[in-house]
Amino acid sequence: xxxxxxxxxxxxxxxxxxxxxxxxxxxxxxxxxxxxxxxxxxxxxxxxxxxxxxxxxxxxxxxxxxxxxxxxxxxxxxxxxxxxxxxxxxxxxxxxxxx
Amino acid sequence: xxxxxxxxxxxxxxxxxxxxxxxxxxxxxxxxxxxxxxxxxxxxxxxxxxxxxxxxxxxxxxxxxxxxxxxxxxxxxxxxxxxxxxxxxxxxxxxxxxx
DNA sequence: ACTAAATATTTATATATTTGCATTTGTTTT
DNA sequence: AAAACAAATGCAAATATATAAATATTTAGT
Numbered sequence: 734x735x736x737x738x739x740x741x742x743x744x745x746x747x748x749x750x751x752x753x754x755x756x757x758x759x760x761x762x763x764x765x766x767x768x769x770x771x772x773x774x775x776x777x778x779x780x781x782x783x784x785x786x787x788x789x790x791x792x793x794x795x796x797x798x799x800x801x802x803x804x805x806x807x808x809x810x811x812x813x814x815x816x817x818x819x820x821x822x823x824x825x826x827x828x829x830x831x832x
Numbered sequence: 833x834x835x836x837x838x839x840x841x842x843x844x845x846x847x848x849x850x851x852x853x854x855x856x857x858x859x860x861x862x863x864x865x866x867x868x869x870x871x872x873x874x875x876x877x878x879x880x881x882x883x884x885x886x887x888x889x890x891x892x893x894x895x896x897x898x899x900x901x902x903x904x905x906x907x908x909x910x911x912x913x914x915x916x917x918x919x920x921x922x923x924x925x926x927x928x929x930x931x
Numbered sequence: 932a933c934t935a936a937a938t939a940t941t942t943a944t945a946t947a948t949t950t951g952c953a954t955t956t957g958t959t960t961t
Numbered sequence: 962a963a964a965a966c967a968a969a970t971g972c973a974a975a976t977a978t979a980t981a982a983a984t985a986t987t988t989a990g991t
Contacts, residue, residue, distance in 0.1 A: 741856065743926075743929050744856040744857075744859050744860055745856050746929045747856075747859050747925040747926070747928075747929050748854050748855050748856045748858075748859055749854075750925060750928065750929070751850055751853050751854035751859070751925065752851070752854035752855075754850055754854075755847050755848075755850035755851035755853075755854045756847050756851075757840065757843035757844045757846075757847045758843075759847075760843050760846050760847055760850070761843055799928070815928075816927075816928045818924050818927060818928065819924065819928065821920055821921075821924050822920075822921050822924055822925075825917050825918065825920050825921055826846040826849060826850065826921075827842075827846070828915070828917060829846075829849065829898070829914075829915045829917065829918065830842045830845045830846050830849070
């Protein structure tokens with residue numbers, strides 16, 4: 734594997750993380766998970782007022798693409814940011830959409 | 833227009849900016865535009881080794897969604913980041929894809 | 932006005948995403 | 962073991978996106 738390929742892999746990884754985040758509901762989810770907060774599927778589905786299955790689906794995408802992690806505790810599954818630094822992306826977008 | 837709607841509009845705006853950025857080639861373009869750099873379509877198309885029309889198309893998407901601005905000077909059109917702060921998003925992704 | 936260079940737009944086809952509903956799987960409690 | 966709760970999955974219709982090739986537009990130089 735040469736540098737070129739490594740770079741392409743990395744670009745694709747970055748792109749798929751961004752793509753995972755690039756959805757209004759998923760950004761709303763991420764806003765609720767800033768500063769290390771951990772929330773269950775039900776909590777998120779109630780906070781946002783969207784279907785349970787839709788919520789789970791969105792969380793699955795975010796987890797699959799490396800944006801979130803999850804840990805099961807009994808009946809609940811808690812979701813949280815994989816990299817705290819990703820809150821920066823959300824904050825940055827918040828600032829860029831002020832006009 | 834109530835706050836709820838305002839919030840939804842903003843989420844959608846943020847999502848469409850992210851969606852515009854969520855593509856390997858477009859991330860590669862953004863990497864070249866960090867720290868206020870301004871490049872022409874041809875420069876980018878040569879830097880990345882992709883078709884001119886493809887390059888223009890990608891730039892058009894980034895501009896349309898509010899990620900880039902452009903200014904024409906003679907035959908050339910220079911593209912640059914609309915918000916300098918967007919470099920943070922790229923840097924953040926760079927850090928998150930180190931594993 | 933004509934040509935060449937730089938950029939932009941249009942097309943069509945293929946592929947991917949979103950969403951709700953119904954169902955299923957996993958876990959706790961009785 | 963059955964009931965109740967939490968989360969995940971499969972499916973299908975509507976919608977959106979990617980890609981590449983061909984064509985069009987804008988501008989500078991002659």
